[in-house]
Amino acid sequence: MAVGKETFGVMHPVKGFRLGTAQAHVKKPNRRDLVLMEAAGGSSIAGTFTKNAFCAAPVTLCKGNLQALSGYSENPILLITNTGYANAGTGEKGLTNAKAVCSALAEQTGSVQSNVFPFSTGVIGEPLPVERIVKGLPDCIASLSEQGWDDAAHGIMTTDTRPKGVSVQLELAGSTVTISGISKGAGMIKPNMATMLGYVATDAKVAPELLQRLASEATQASFNSITVDSDTSTNDSCMLVATGQSGAEITEQNADVFAQFKAALMDVFLQLAHAIVRDGEGATKFVAVEVGGALSVDEAREVAYTIAHSPLVKTALFASDPNWGRILAAVGRAPIDNLDVTGVSVALNGVMIAEQGAVASSYTEAAGAAEMQKEEITIQVKLGRGDASATIWTTDFSYDYVKINADYRS
Amino acid sequence: MAVGKETFGVMHPVKGFRLGTAQAHVKKPNRRDLVLMEAAGGSSIAGTFTKNAFCAAPVTLCKGNLQALSGYSENPILLITNTGYANAGTGEKGLTNAKAVCSALAEQTGSVQSNVFPFSTGVIGEPLPVERIVKGLPDCIASLSEQGWDDAAHGIMTTDTRPKGVSVQLELAGSTVTISGISKGAGMIKPNMATMLGYVATDAKVAPELLQRLASEATQASFNSITVDSDTSTNDSCMLVATGQSGAEITEQNADVFAQFKAALMDVFLQLAHAIVRDGEGATKFVAVEVGGALSVDEAREVAYTIAHSPLVKTALFASDPNWGRILAAVGRAPIDNLDVTGVSVALNGVMIAEQGAVASSYTEAAGAAEMQKEEITIQVKLGRGDASATIWTTDFSYDYVKINADYRS
Incomplete structure (x- = not known):
């Protein structure tokens, strides 16, 4: 049950951002449960994370990577998400397991661990089934495509009853800029942040420091302003990636373009957050x-x-x-x-x-x-x-x- | 549904404290819904109240009375409780209505308004049916009895599935001292305090200032340490009355007697608070x-x-x-x-x-x-x-x- 009609519409591809999914049987058979996203080399990346003291192992690794990269990489950045297990409350073993997945993915793609961002959502406290996840990676890699948004939106779902995606395009400085995003979450939804994962990508070019400020501001007004049940998850993460491949550059100096881009970005975040509330567990209003x-x-x-x-x-x-x-x-x-x-x-x-x-x-x-x-x-x-x-x-x-x-x- | 077996046991009468009930059809017919309690002249009285900014009209009047009396009266003190309507969120009209009930009771008993403490529990925001309540007062007065605890415990119930009463006796300084109390509440139960009403009476003699300190301390460890649904009511009130008619006097100077009395009092409060949780709305644990x-x-x-x-x-x-x-x-x-x-x-x-x-x-x-x-x-x-x-x-x-x-x- 969810409130209002499904809003999942046309997802415009974002140049330089590819998505792939797999059925890895992480917890249950016959469902897409592993999602890989890849931002091409030269992308900026920003993120906001749960403030729960028991933050999950993947959150710890993501924060470390973000710092190590200073929000920018000449090489591709990989985001790997599994459902079924949250890998939270799992102590040192949880970190080891998350690193094992990242390491396997880095090896299979010729990347390095600091460029691999892991995300997990599901039951807290049970160990991550590393072997099953690693076995699913080749299918994810093989299916990487700029057209992969729909499958990815389904692949990150847990108790969600429907996929959540928002995509807008606008003309900025003579280029068509796309902002597309997907989110998941339906329960343990509360300020700072929700049991939610959000991934928003744009082909605008945005410097890392500005991208992080935009991510933080947009998160506060959207994902940090919703609540289903007052419980803050251990795994909340929202990532914002800018590949720069549209040719349009966003700077604060170019105030008009900046304002248009920011408004569109805020709107994408807000719609993704609202979609989570509308799909809140048991929601009728x-x-x-x-x-x-x-x-x-x-x-x-x-x-x-x-x-x-x-x-x-x-x-x-x-x-x-x-x-x-x-x-x-x-x-x-x-x-x-x-x-x-x-x-x-x-x-x-x-x-x-x-x-x-x-x-x-x-x-x-x-x-x-x-x-x-x-x-x-x-x-x-x-x-x-x-x-x-x-x-x-x-x-x-x-x-x-x-x-x-x-x-x-x- | 409630957790554990019903603990309502023998309620020992408290010398100088009488209780009467009536079916006043306050909201629904054929149920005891109006309860009068009377502490004989020479009693001390103390109270603790909700911290909700929208406190109900009766709470405002009770606080005023407590201050006016400085916690002691040579004349009888009357406590009148209706169920059905909370008389909260009712503005000036709510105060007028509560005063009208108190005034009628004062007139019928030859008392004065400052000796009449009103209590209401039920739906918020709807006006108090003053006429029906006033019509029920004569039955309350006529049935006043030191044996009235059982009926009163039933009379203050709303969504409660069972009455809540605790009574203990102990030998102090050569006298038998009784502490008896009843409470109600099942939902809107949260710190500071619950949608709860509590009335505890003892025939020990306790000076007003000490009685108030004991009431505050016992409330903090009991009614202010329970929660059913995190909602704090507008009407919470807990009253503690000491008639002094047992002959035993409680002072801090007599440390041993004081410690025994305090322990027994704390236990009565705690058991009454636990009874509310056990009867929490829908509780199975x-x-x-x-x-x-x-x-x-x-x-x-x-x-x-x-x-x-x-x-x-x-x-x-x-x-x-x-x-x-x-x-x-x-x-x-x-x-x-x-x-x-x-x-x-x-x-x-x-x-x-x-x-x-x-x-x-x-x-x-x-x-x-x-x-x-x-x-x-x-x-x-x-x-x-x-x-x-x-x-x-x-x-x-x-x-x-x-x-x-x-x-x-x-």
């Missing part, structure tokens, strides 16, 4: 929580997350019950100081339900119920104490969420 | 999360709450799945600085599952699964960075939790 009138963006985010994480708000959303008292209660327990509730107002899709801290005089249960029936709901909260605002996207909490997560390992 | 080796008690509580609130940990508990990776992931995302995961160990009911940040060499899936099957589970986490510890009690997350909270208002 797509919910934006907009908090305004805060003293700071952090404060607005705290309040929005408190609402978005409240099991009582989420079950009311599932039931299409305009139980706005639960929203007020969540606002009231958010970790902010000296909230004057008489300044607080709450609206649902623009229908005012509470103002000055109590039910709005214009509110009717019928009007609230009509909005709660919808698949797409915006909860608008105004705190009345400042000018800062923030939006967090989330889902409801359904029987299916419990079912999916109670059954996941079986 | 009773879970203690013990975190040790922390730098501070606050840090230990943060980690314990992060585990106890994790939907993924809670659904794994429901599924009896020893998915310990989810516990590690929760520890890793807890808001504490510079956690060295190689110092972290996790055990389930004493069975070591992770040590040095990875799966324990002695661990077997069969051993983990055997413990997860049990109704009572202790998750023991050691952070390896200090000497502080804390325990938080919680439940699992089941289909029934979603069902109860998606259907609550209908």
Whole structure:
């Protein structure tokens, strides 16, 4: 089950970026579960990663590689992703296993380990089946193609019910620039970041330092602003690659081109993040929580997350019950100081339900119920104490969420 | 559904403390939904209340009364509790309505408003049906009795599946001292405090200032250390009354008697708090999360709450799945600085599952699964960075939790 129609559209190839997949039987037979991506020599690379202290072995290796390369390589960069096993909570053995996969791939492609970035997603704590993954590498290599986006989007899925991909093209400085990206994730989705993997590639030319800043900013406004179940994964990684093969160069000095490119990039990230929420485990609603009138963006985010994480708000959303008292209660327990509730107002899709801290005089249960029936709901909260605002996207909490997560390992 | 057998036992009367109930049809017909308690003149009274900024109108009035009385009254103190409506998020009208109930009760009993403490629990945001409640007061008054504990325990229930009461007697300084208490609450249960009401009475004599300190300390270790769903209610209140009619006086100077009394009081609070968790909405497990080796008690509580609130940990508990990776992931995302995961160990009911940040060499899936099957589970986490510890009690997350909270208002 997912909210809204599938948005996976035409994926435009990105010059210099190839993708290959294999059925490696990593955990289950007969499914694409191993995905290789290759950025041609001369590419810049940037990344953002989970802040979970128990970060997975592949995350540790990726961070090291990024540093070793200083975000740029004259030689091809390889990204290898397996599903089935997260290779997290696996200690030293986990690092050894991840390195074994990278080493085998480097050998088979004539590359070096610092150019091989590993990614894993799946069950935490169980050892990575290195042998099965290594056996799948030749099929991945053989199928590398700039047309490989669709297969790759399927290959990185776990509890996802549908592939997630966004692709845009724009004319910049006389060249056609493509930005294409795929993501995965449906549960353990929470700030900083989600159980999510995201890969975005562009054929624009972007210097490593600028690319990293763009990646960080786009991640904060997208993948770090969504939550399904408040659990932050050990494996979250989002990579941004720029091959430079379109001929268009992006610099801050060329302000107009920069602004257009950045807007398109932010949009790709945001759409990929929204796709994860729409496919949230058991989701029946797509919910934006907009908090305004805060003293700071952090404060607005705290309040929005408190609402978005409240099991009582989420079950009311599932039931299409305009139980706005639960929203007020969540606002009231958010970790902010000296909230004057008489300044607080709450609206649902623009229908005012509470103002000055109590039910709005214009509110009717019928009007609230009509909005709660919808698949797409915006909860608008105004705190009345400042000018800062923030939006967090989330889902409801359904029987299916419990079912999916109670059954996941079986 | 609730975990463990019903613990409601013999409730010893407390001299000078009477309880009466009525069927006032506050929200639904044919159930006890209005409860009056009366502490005889000469009683001390103390209380702890929700920290939710949207605290309900009755909470505001109770706090005012407590201050006005300075915790002691020569005249009887009345506590009136209705279920059905929380009278929260109701603004000025809510205060007016709560006062109207208190005023009517004061008039019918020859009391004054500052001696009448109101309590409400139920749906947030809808107006209190003052007329129906006032009509029920005469039955409450007529049924006042020191034997009224059982009826009162039933009368304050909402989504509770069973009454919650604890009563102990002890010999102190030649007198028999009784401590009896009842509580309610099953959802919106989270630190500071729960959607819970607690009333504990003793016939010991305790000075107001000392009584308030004892109430605060006992609340912190009990009602403020439980969580069902991470939602803090607008109405939480816990009252502690000492009538003094047993003849035994409790002072800190008499250290031995004080220690015995305090231990018994703490135990009553803790048992009442545990009863709420055992009856948590949809609960099938009773879970203690013990975190040790922390730098501070606050840090230990943060980690314990992060585990106890994790939907993924809670659904794994429901599924009896020893998915310990989810516990590690929760520890890793807890808001504490510079956690060295190689110092972290996790055990389930004493069975070591992770040590040095990875799966324990002695661990077997069969051993983990055997413990997860049990109704009572202790998750023991050691952070390896200090000497502080804390325990938080919680439940699992089941289909029934979603069902109860998606259907609550209908």
